[in-house]
Amino acid sequence: MTKIASLPDEMGFYGDFGGAYVPELLRPNVEELALAFKEKKNDPVFHSTYISMLEDYVGRPTPLYLSEKLSTKHDCTIYLKREDLNHTGAHKINNAIGQILLAKSMGKTQIVAETGAGQHGVATATACALMDMECIVFMGEIDIERQAPNVQRMEFLGAKVVPATSGSKTLKDATNEAIRYWINHPDAYYLIGSVVGPHPYPEIVAHFQSIISKEIQEQLKKKTGKSSPSKVIACVGGGSNAAGAFFHFYDEENVELIAVEAAGHGLKSGKSAATSILGTPGVLHGSMTLLMQDEFGQVTEPHSISAGLDYPGIGPLHAYSIDSGRTKSIPVTDQEALIAAQELTKSEGIIPALESAHALAALNSVELEPSDIVVVNLSGRGDKDLSTYLK
Numbered sequence: 001m002t003k004i005a006s007l008p009d010e011m012g013f014y015g016d017f018g019g020a021y022v023p024e025l026l027r028p029n030v031e032e033l034a035l036a037f038k039e040k041k042n043d044p045v046f047h048s049t050y051i052s053m054l055e056d057y058v059g060r061p062t063p064l065y066l067s068e069k070l071s072t073k074h075d076c077t078i079y080l081k082r083e084d085l086n087h088t089g090a091h092k093i094n095n096a097i098g099q100i101l102l103a104k105s106m107g108k109t110q111i112v113a114e115t116g117a118g119q120h121g122v123a124t125a126t127a128c129a130l131m132d133m134e135c136i137v138f139m140g141e142i143d144i145e146r147q148a149p150n151v152q153r154m155e156f157l158g159a160k161v162v163p164a165t166s167g168s169k170t171l172k173d174a175t176n177e178a179i180r181y182w183i184n185h186p187d188a189y190y191l192i193g194s195v196v197g198p199h200p201y202p203e204i205v206a207h208f209q210s211i212i213s214k215e216i217q218e219q220l221k222k223k224t225g226k227s228s229p230s231k232v233i234a235c236v237g238g239g240s241n242a243a244g245a246f247f248h249f250y251d252e253e254n255v256e257l258i259a260v261e262a263a264g265h266g267l268k269s270g271k272s273a274a275t276s277i278l279g280t281p282g283v284l285h286g287s288m289t290l291l292m293q294d295e296f297g298q299v300t301e302p303h304s305i306s307a308g309l310d311y312p313g314i315g316p317l318h319a320y321s322i323d324s325g326r327t328k329s330i331p332v333t334d335q336e337a338l339i340a341a342q343e344l345t346k347s348e349g350i351i352p353a354l355e356s357a358h359a360l361a362a363l364n365s366v367e368l369e370p371s372d373i374v375v376v377n378l379s380g381r382g383d384k385d386l387s388t389y390l391k
């Protein structure tokens, strides 16, 4: 079997998935980026700058917390990787800082991004404030209304939030506008927030998030004497927190990797975002991947109670890994996620993000042995979801 951690190939493919399906006008941009990343990826000075910013600014390493309550309930050993304790409340800041360092090394002064729920926008605006970059965030007009607190945070941080007014006025349209802006301003750096988009973005984002599994290895070794768990569980929107939590375990065949998909109202309800289960191959946002589409190739509107998982595609790395059987995917409904969030809050005093609650809920459907050591990636904190929880 192909070693997943050594992918993608030169053209950005993970098996049949990935690649760079971009307009001719953007070809020089993605090539310039691929070259810059290749140079910096193994540059020790770049790497140590990145790591020290994660340590001193973001608050890494994040704890690997033994949940005694969940361990007792499921009769095995369960650790939570506390990405919720990162500055700005989720894993997204790891990637934002890494890519802005990369942008700076390329001489860029302006960052352009799109955001749906606003989490990626906030992480980007934060890192731009810190690193003196101009920041423009495209956001669907409807999302601007739904996510007002995050819009205010971005603006207070100095970002310019531009409404996308076409189509369904949500994430997909914000992405189109951001790409259009990039075509017209090739000097801007386009910052993608998950392991999606044209090559080299999936590889770049997985690289900057792989710090999560690196830390898991070191922390587990200290706590248990062994550096690998038997299972790693993470939720998947585009798949960046999952890619980060899985990365250093891809080539360790005895570690089971479990990607949790948002089943919304149920797999058969027509209202879900369970891409890896219901999706079929097609090109979305510049890469060949699995996506939810109708028989005419029109992208279907996804649904999840959590805004971060409400995405009609999945990163090509996951499409390949799930398709080849290395990663298993499990659906979790809105209702199951809500119950899991409440349970963790009451038993551990940790309010998880709705996205992360999907990963927690999967503990109920995975077969567990008493000897199992399970790591659940707690991708973010639930302050943003409080009003949903209270309802």
Ligand SMILES: *Cc1c(COP(=O)(O)O)cnc(C)c1O
Pocket (backbone or CB within 6 Å): 090, 091, 092, 119, 120, 193, 194, 195, 235, 236, 237, 238, 239, 240, 241, 242, 308, 309, 353, 355, 356, 379, 380, 381
């Ligand atoms: C954005 C987000 C996700 C989903 O994005 P991935 O790229 O799949 O990780 C999951 N959890 C939280 C807390 C998020 O903010």
